[in-house]
Amino acid sequence: MECITWFAPxxxxKLDEWKAGVEALKGPRRAEHEASRARMGLVREVASLMQTPQGDFTCLFHEAEDLAKAYQTLATSEDPYDVWFREHIAGVHGITVDMLTGPIPATLVLDYRADG
Known part of the structure; x- marks a missing residue:
């Protein structure tokens, strides 16, 4: 299993639009979001808001058997929800399809796990 944490500005x-998008994912679009993540092979996704003097960021944690394949699936899917989601992250974060199909956006340097 692979996991990664990364930040997106x-x-x-766009903060209000980001918050509205999160509420949509947790509410009326929840089933679509869960189906999207299942197609991607994600087993866990965590998003947090971090507000800093340099601006607002979403902090992301993704876990999947194959993260590159997961992002590739999102980037190429024609499912209406995935198309909407790509448009949303492009408008709110500036994340493009090329970024999703390129190298994983962060390098794992430490992965501590307690045994037991």
Whole structure:
């Protein structure tokens, strides 16, 4: 199993749009989001809001058997939800399809796990 944490900027003036998107994922679009993540092979996704003097960021944790394949699946899917999600992250974070199909956006340097 692979896991990664990474940050994505919330573009200036887009915080309310980001919050509305999160509420949609937790509410009316929850089933679509869960189906999308199942297609991607994600077994865990965590998103947090981090507000810093340099701006707002979403902190992400993703876990899957194959993260590159997961992001590739999202990047190429024609499912209406996945298309909407790509448009949403492009508008709110500036994340493009090329970024999803390129190298994993972070390098894992420490992965501590307690035994037991």
């Amino acid at each position: 919330i573009l200036p003036g």
